Amino acid sequence: SSDHRTRSSGRMPPPTPEALRAALARVQRLDQRHHMHPFTDPRALVQAPPFVMDAAQGCYVMGQGLRLLDAMAGLGCVNIGYGRPELAEVAAETMKQMSFYHSFAGVTNPPAAELAARIAALAPGALNRVFFANSGSEANETAIKLINLYWRRRGQPGRRLLISRDFAYHGSTVATSALNGLTAMHKPFGIRTVGHVAHVASPFWYRFGGDLTPEEFGKRAADAIEHKIMEVGPQNVAAVFAEPIQCTLGAIIPPESYWPRVEAICRKHEILLVADEVVTGFGRTGRWFAQETFGFQADLMTLAKGLSSGYQPISALVMSDDFSDVIGEQSEVLQHGFTTSAHPVATAVALKNLQILEEEKLVTRIADDIGPYFAARLTTLEQHPLVGEVRVSGLIAGIEIAEDKASRRQYPVDLGVDQLVGQAALARGLIVRPAGNVLVLCPPFVISRAEVDFIVDALAEALDQIHTALM
């Protein structure tokens, strides 16, 4: 860091290409030897060194001499864009004022109280009580524990079953992994879902809708939840856990008929509905929360990513008044929490992030301006022979790769056509995320029209290249 200071003060000449190469090689060597990466094949890292990213600004990330347009906003989190000095300043000021104190045993700090109130004000309906954690996984894990507590308090301890869906992603901890609709995350760790989690079909019309209209299929997919409830008995079901849009495994946007019906089924059987808005929360779909976009109201909502635009690790479980009243009706310590729950620096940064979203009207911009432009430009790709469907909600999109457009037949997943298109896009300076015959996009909210044009042009070229190669 002393290097960096002297360099930026202009007293030292810029580093030579050799020095830069040596610095890069050192980072790669240390990393290869000592760093175990999430969601990475460790063997592959032995063969090929990790890619070193070391700067980011606006919608771009930089590393190893490359500047890439990040149409994934990191992992769907950097909503206000990279490198905002306001957030750095708030973090530094708060850290100097009070670097840390905990929130156990009835202690709080000003930004934590302000942020809880701000979230309650923005959140739909009676979602008014906030528990803070550090990651989306922890927020969902907290929801699972509190749901168990809730049913015990209500004298129905038999309500243990959590209903989740195929293609779900709710996190990486033990309990949340069990919710995931992805056996690849269960098998290696011996995580068994039997007993406390049941999976039902995803509202994925393109892949499973057959001859039904999206409207008809949406109702059928909702009814799959009710069938499961009747099969196991409503008295055994604790909650339905669901992302309004299943982002990680394909940006699966349900038909309009789906969500109101799911809500009605949960109400009918008095089952709690949890909206995992870790990706969709704070504006991604053009409304503050996707519950507003799809017209439903959950009892519990989980938030992370966009809460701080990824500048600090922070997440939240937001509870309805009815739910939190039951948790609070008995005088008993809540035996749950994390050292850094309601961390003053993280909550201060999140508050500033929400202030920027509001002052710069970034959510309205998605609804009225850049969202419609993004949708209009991206759907032109539906004319491409490799593209079966482009689905868009706000600034979240899935591009379905098809082998045969008419029959909606897919390439075998093992062929990795989505990976090939992703690599071809990367070679043109664009980051999108291949997710098994789908390319997922969720760019920062500050993306410009010119940047949207670049995304569409780079994708069109990448699709052409791979289409030609497959012929």
Ligand code: PLP
């Ligand atoms: N829920 C959803 C919908 C997510 O997309 C993710 C992460 O991608 C999580 C939960 C887990 O969040 P985290 O990785 O912060 O634990």
